[in-house]
Every structure is written in structure tokens, then in C-alpha cells.
Amino acid sequence: MKCIEIKSLCKNYNNEKILNDVNLSIECGTIYSLIGPSGCGKTTLISCLLGMQKFHSGGIRIFNHQVEFENTTKFAHLIGFMPQTISLASNLSVKEILKYFANLHQLENEKFDKSFENVRKMLELPSDDSIIQELSGGEQRRVSLAVAIIHNPKILILDEPTVGLDILLCDRIWKFLKKQTEEKHFTVFMTTHYLNEAAKADRCGFMRNGFIIVEDNASKITRNLNVSSLDEAFLMICQKKEILRICDKQEINVNEEKFEIHEDKKWIRLKVIIGLIAFEIHRLKRQPVEIFWIFFAIIFQYCVFSNVIGTIPSNFKLGVVKSNYYNCNSTEIIFCNESEIFCEFFNQIDGIEMINYGNYEKSYDDFKKSEIFGIIKIPENFTNLIIENEENLTIPFEILLDNSKFPLLLFMQQKLQKAFQKSIENLSKTCNIKNNLLIKPIKIEEEMFAPLTFETKNYQSVINAVLMPFPAIVLFSSLTFTQSRREGVWNRTILSGVKITEIIIANLIECLIIAAAYSVQIIFSLKVLIEIEIIGNLGLTLFIIFINIIVGFLFGFIIAIFYSKFEIAVGMASLITFIIIPTSGILWPLEGASPIIKPFCYALPLSMVGESLRNVILKGLEIQHPLVYKGILSSGLWIILSLFLSFFGLKFKKFSTE
Numbered sequence: 142m143k144c145i146e147i148k149s150l151c152k153n154y155n156n157e158k159i160l161n162d163v164n165l166s167i168e169c170g171t172i173y174s175l176i177g178p179s180g181c182g183k184t185t186l187i188s189c190l191l192g193m194q195k196f197h198s199g200g201i202r203i204f205n206h207q208v209e210f211e212n213t214t215k216f217a218h219l220i221g222f223m224p225q226t227i228s229l230a231s232n233l234s235v236k237e238i239l240k241y242f243a244n245l246h247q248l249e250n251e252k253f254d255k256s257f258e259n260v261r262k263m264l265e266l267p268s269d270d271s272i273i274q275e276l277s278g279g280e281q282r283r284v285s286l287a288v289a290i291i292h293n294p295k296i297l298i299l300d301e302p303t304v305g306l307d308i309l310l311c312d313r314i315w316k317f318l319k320k321q322t323e324e325k326h327f328t329v330f331m332t333t334h335y336l337n338e339a340a341k342a343d344r345c346g347f348m349r350n351g352f353i354i355v356e357d358n359a360s361k362i363t364r365n366l367n368v369s370s371l372d373e374a375f376l377m378i379c380q381k382k383e384i385l386r387i388c389d390k391q392e393i394n395v396n397e398e399k400f401e402i403h404e405d406k407k408w409i410r411l412k413v414i415i416g417l418i419a420f421e422i423h424r425l426k427r428q429p430v431e432i433f434w435i436f437f438a439i440i441f442q443y444c445v446f447s448n449v450i451g452t453i454p455s456n457f458k459l460g461v462v463k464s465n466y467y468n469c470n471s472t473e474i475i476f477c478n479e480s481e482i483f484c485e486f487f488n489q490i491d492g493i494e495m496i497n498y499g500n501y502e503k504s505y506d507d508f509k510k511s512e513i514f515g516i517i518k519i520p521e522n523f524t525n526l527i528i529e530n531e532e533n534l535t536i537p538f539e540i541l542l543d544n545s546k547f548p549l550l551l552f553m554q555q556k557l558q559k560a561f562q563k564s565i566e567n568l569s570k571t572c573n574i575k576n577n578l579l580i581k582p583i584k585i586e587e588e589m590f591a592p593l594t595f596e597t598k599n600y601q602s603v604i605n606a607v608l609m610p611f612p613a614i615v616l617f618s619s620l621t622f623t624q625s626r627r628e629g630v631w632n633r634t635i636l637s638g639v640k641i642t643e644i645i646i647a648n649l650i651e652c653l654i655i656a657a658a659y660s661v662q663i664i665f666s667l668k669v670l671i672e673i674e675i676i677g678n679l680g681l682t683l684f685i686i687f688i689n690i691i692v693g694f695l696f697g698f699i700i701a702i703f704y705s706k707f708e709i710a711v712g713m714a715s716l717i718t719f720i721i722i723p724t725s726g727i728l729w730p731l732e733g734a735s736p737i738i739k740p741f742c743y744a745l746p747l748s749m750v751g752e753s754l755r756n757v758i759l760k761g762l763e764i765q766h767p768l769v770y771k772g773i774l775s776s777g778l779w780i781i782l783s784l785f786l787s788f789f790g791l792k793f794k795k796f797s798t799e
């Protein structure tokens with residue numbers, strides 16, 4: 142019976158023919174060795190055979206069943222594949238990686254133990270708990286081969302299994318393959334560069350420029366060409382100007398008896414999902430940086446942020462230039478004159494160092510050299526300049542401030558204004574100046590909703606609860622998943638028959654665990670480290686933070702589906718967060734955004750949820766309030782959209798092409 146039949150297979154890359162009318166067939170229980178120079182198309186042929194690549198014409202049948210592009214579940218339990226690269230998770234142990242693939246093949250525990258014992262002895266595997274990345278190249282190759290056979294497949298497809306190995310190890314692998322074909326009736330299809338190896342196979346094919354030029358038993362090839370070795374035969378064939386084709390052009394016999402294939406039609410299999418989650422846990426436990434990232438980074442970030450952002454600026458220098466001499470240390474206080482207003486004003490200002498200048502020019506020089514942040518010039522008879530208007534009380538001093546530091550400028554303006562109001566207010570009881578003004582000093586109503594103790598720091602910390610975890614989690618999840626794709630474990634996982642639904646569910650479970658860990662940290666940081674009073678419902682606060690993190694996690698996952706290259710994944714994660722954060726309304730009110738971009742900003746993940754959180758923590762609003770439920774709805778919609786994108790992304794980009 143034929144195990145594998147390939148008929149007239151053609152495959153192009155960028156209009157270049159890579160596989161050109163490939164025909165071959167492999168009898169069950171035999172070893173077929175495909176030999177050819179580098180770049181002739183051997184790996185491409187294997188990719189087509191496994192359903193990892195589309196081919197343009199021709200057909201492939203395994204056990205007389207058609208191979209379809211990306212339908213990997215059909216043959217998963219029948220095929221064991223060992224790729225050219227090691228393709229194992231570098232920080233798992235030997236037993237963990239074998240158990241992982243056994244789980245994906247739904248091998249029961251006793252069967253796994255038995256099979257593991259067998260392959261360990263046959264391939265002389267290193268100890269169970271040795272970590273893959275600490276093994277030698279040869280040991281890693283043997284583990285990679287063990288992965289291919291752990292589930293007792295009927296067909297073994299090996300892409301250059303012996304490349305770079307010493308003679309002893311090659312010999313051991315060949316003995317193993319021979320034994321398997323004899324005892325277990327395995328069928329082996331392997332590629333190699335080595336002619337002496339090809340000679341050991343039951344049948345070998347010479348491939349050149351995408352087609353098989355000779356295919357037969359090694360001794361028959363040499364006999365027919367009247368040469369003493371395969372090397373000579375190959376050289377002779379390659380030197381001929383018109384390439385000689387002596388392949389059997391066998392028709393695919395569709396009437397031949399079909400081997401029964403039991404394809405698992407279930408959408409979700411518990412053992413597979415457990416396997417996928419266990420894989421990530423094993424990986425995580427050996428990555429202290431990732432553990433720190435998940436469990437402590439947010440607390441650390443919060444401590445840094447809350448001590449830097451939203452705190453009250455201090456230690457500036459302001460220059461003071463005055464026309465008259467005011468002695469604030471004098472014991473002879475002359476009540477209610479300019480001197481007292483002046484001194485009272487400066488008493489109200491704390492955290493600022495005042496430097497007296499004899500003349501304006503000197504202070505201006507220092508200002509230009511950035512040695513002082515601003516200049517306050519006190520004119521003569523300044524009390525006459527105090528003007529009352531609807532909005533504010535004018536400071537009768539000439540003030541020049543450095544506007545290159547915009548937030549500092551706003552802060553300083555407000556501080557000076559407040560100090561002046563306060564000084565006038567204090568003097569109102571004893572002095573008679575501007576009495577009408579002082580009876581009703583104007584106040585800025587900034588405490589409409591927030592508690593009276595509200596500070597910028599509180600506002601910033603609340604905002605940080607959505608702002609900080611987002612880039613961190615997008616980056617974390619995109620890097621975690623690209624790692625599997627980069628290492629090649631991803632492709633092997635898919636070839637083991639794992640379904641898209643199972644990958645998504647396993648990732649969702651993982652995501653819920655990580656989001657829960659993150660959310661608890663954020664609440665801990667808010668309540669314990671920064672001591673913010675959460676006026677609203679604690680559970681609701683936790684829930685809003687939690688779903689926001691899920692959105693970030695799924696964003697990272699989508700990036701990893703489309704971009705398996707590390708640098709591109711990092712670039713995309715950064716780009717997305719650099720777009721989402723400034724358009725979230727967290728750094729600057731969205732009311733100021735251009736009308737074209739505003740609706741787009743509101744639709745992005747952080748804007749509504751930030752608003753929601755602020756309203757729950759600072760105002761104590763409940764879920765029924767539109768300002769709260771709109772944020773939750775927005776995150777919910779993003780989660781649904783991300784799940785759809787992940788599903789379709791995986792459907793169209795199942796295999797990593799890196």
C-alpha cells in the first residue's frame with residue numbers, strides 16, 4: 142500500500158518555479174530519502190506535504206486521502222514531523238516538552254509513560270529535567286526526533302535529521318529508523334544532503350531545481366548507470382545538459398483501498414487546552430523577567446510614577462525686582478501699607494526660592510540663561526493697580542515666566558494667583574483697602590465632585606490604572622506569543638492538530654489569570670501605596686481595570702499572529718500604544734481634539750474606560766450611570782472584536798513563516 146503519493150506537484154514563489162512537476166510515491170513500511178543540493182526545494186516539498194503551504198497544481202495523497210492546505214487536524218495523529226531547525230521551546234525540560242506534545246495528541250498518561258520510556262531508551266535522551274537550551278546540538282536533535290515519534294505516528298517526515306551530527310549519532314538515528322520501519326511498520330520520508338545516507342534508504346530520489354530527476358533504489362540507480370557509487374551517479378546525471386528523468390510516472394490510484402482516518406471533529410478538547418496552558422506555565426516559571434513583569438512591574442511602575450507625576454513641583458528660583466524697599470523682617474510693621482501686602486504675598490508662596498535683583502536687566506540676563514524660572518517686578522504704588530473683574534483678581538506685579546515648560550507655567554500662574562488672593566484675603570480683616578473686593582474673594586471651583594483633599598497626584602494615579610498596564614500588557618503578550626512562533630514550536634503545535642478554538646480558549650484562560658494578577662496589583666498600589674480613597678464600588682473598579690487589561694492582552698496576541706518577527710512585534714506594540722495613549726483623552730482632554738479625529742479617539746480602547754474609572758473612583762458613580770457603563774461596553778466590544786480578529790487571523794495565518 143502507498144503511504145504517500147505526490148503527483149505532478151508544482152509550486153511557485155514570486156513567479157519562480159520551486160517545485161516543478163514533482164512525482165513520487167512511498168510504500169508503507171519503507172524509508173524514502175530525498176536528496177538534493179541546498180535550495181532545490183526539499184523543505185518546500187515537505188511543507189506542501191504537511192499542508193503548511195499552498196501548491197499551485199498537482200495533488201498529494203496520504204493513505205489515499207487528499208492533503209489540503211492548512212487542514213492539519215486530519216493527519217495529525219498519523220504523522221510525526223521533525224523540522225530542519227530544532228523547533229522546541231528553549232526553556233522547557235525534556236520531559237515537559239514531550240508531555241506537551243503528548244497532550245496535544247491526547248495521549249493518556251499511561252501511554253505517554255510507556256512511549257516516553259521507549260523513546261528515551263532508543264534515542265538515549267538526556268535526563269528528564271534537563272533544559273532544552275542547555276543541551277548540546279546533538280542532544281537537542283534527538284529530543285526533536287523524540288517529539289516527532291512520541292505519539293507513535295505511522296509516517297515520519299524528517300527534514301535533514303542528521304545535518305551537523307557526528308557519525309555515531311547519525312548511525313544511532315539510522316539504526317533507530319530501520320528498527321521502527323521493521324518492527325512497527327513505520328514509513329519514513331526524509332531529506333538529506335548526504336549521498337551515503339541516501340544509499341541506506343529503501344528508495345531515494347534525486348532532486349534538482351525543483352524536480353526529481355532520478356528515483357529508485359540506490360543499488361539499482363548505480364547499476365543502471367554503470368557506476369560504482371551514488372556520488373558518481375549523481376554527478377553523471379547533473380553533468381548531462383538535458384536532465385535525464387528516470388522517475389516512475391505513477392498515476393495516483395484513487396480506487397486503492399483507503400486507510401481509515403479518524404479525524405477528531407470536536408471543536409474543543411480539554412486535554413489539549415490543559416496542554417497549552419501547562420506549556421505557558423512551564424515556560425513562565427523559568428523566566429524571572431516575565432514573572433517580575435506580571436507580578437511586580439505594575440507596583441514598581443506605580444511607585445515610580447506616583448513619586449514623579451502629579452506631584453507638586455518645588456525648588457524653583459524666581460527673581461524679584463522692586464522699585465521700593467520693603468523690609469519684611471522689620472519689627473515695625475506698618476499696617477495695611479504696600480509693604481504689608483508685599484510681605485504677605487511672599488509669605489503665601491512656599492517651595493520657591495526668591496532671589497532679589499537690584500535691576501531688571503540683571504534678572505533678565507539670568508532668566509535668559511535659565512538660571513531663574515521667572516521674574517516678578519513690583520512697580521511703585523502697586524496697590525493702585527489692583528483691579529477687580531468678574532473672573533479674577535489681577536496681580537498688580539509684572540510677571541515674566543518661562544513658557545517653554547508649559548505645565549510648570551500653568552502651575553506657577555495658578556500658584557502666584559492663589560498666593561495673591563490669599564494674601565489680600567488675610568489682610569481684609571485688618572485693612573481697609575479694596576474692601577469691596579476683599580469681602581467676596583473669587584475662588585476657583587475645582588472641587589465640584591472630588592473630595593476636598595483632591596490633588597493632581599490622585600487624579601494622575603487613577604488615570605495610571607488604565608494608562609500604565611496597557612502598553613506593558615500589549616508588549617508582554619505579543620512577545621510571549623512571538624516567542625513560540627520564532628522558536629518553531631508554534632508550527633509544530635499546529636501540525637499536532639491543535640484547533641484555532643483551542644488556542645483561543647487557552648489564551649483567554651491565560652489572559653484572565655494574568656489580568657486578575659495585574660488588576661489586584663493596581664488596586665493594591667492605589668489603596669495601599671498611594672493611599673487613594675476609592676469612593677465608588679471596589680468590585681466595579683477592579684472589573685473596569687480587569688477588562689481593560691484583557692483588551693491589551695488580546696491586542697498583543699493579534700500582533701503576534703500577524704508578525705512573528707521579534708523586532709516587528711515590538712515595533713507594532715509600541716506603535717499601537719503610542720497611538721492609543723495620546724488619543725485616549727488621558728494626557729489631554731479630548732474636547733480639544735480636532736473634529737475629524739475626535740470620534741476615532743472616542744472609539745479607541747482607553748478613552749471611555751479612563752472616564753469610567755475616574756467616575757467610579759473619584760465620584761462614586763455606579764454602573765447604571767452612562768459615564769460608567771459606556772466604558773465597560775467599549776472594553777466589551779473591543780474584547781469581542783479582538784477575539785474575532787484573532788480567530789480570523791489564525792485562520793488565514795496559521796503558520797509562522799519566519
Ligand SMILES: Nc1ncnc2c1ncn2[C@@H]1O[C@H](COP(=O)(O)OP(=O)(O)OP(=O)(O)O)[C@@H](O)[C@H]1O
Pocket residue numbers: 154155159177178179180181182183184185186225798
Ligand atoms: N517563503 C519563501 N519565499 C520566497 N522564496 C522561498 C521561500 N521559501 C523558500 N524559498 C525559496 O525556494 C527555494 C527552495 O527552498 P527550500 O527551503 O525548499 O530548499 P531546500 O532544498 O530545502 O534547501 P536546504 O537543503 O538548504 O534546506 C530556495 O531558493 C528558497 O530561496
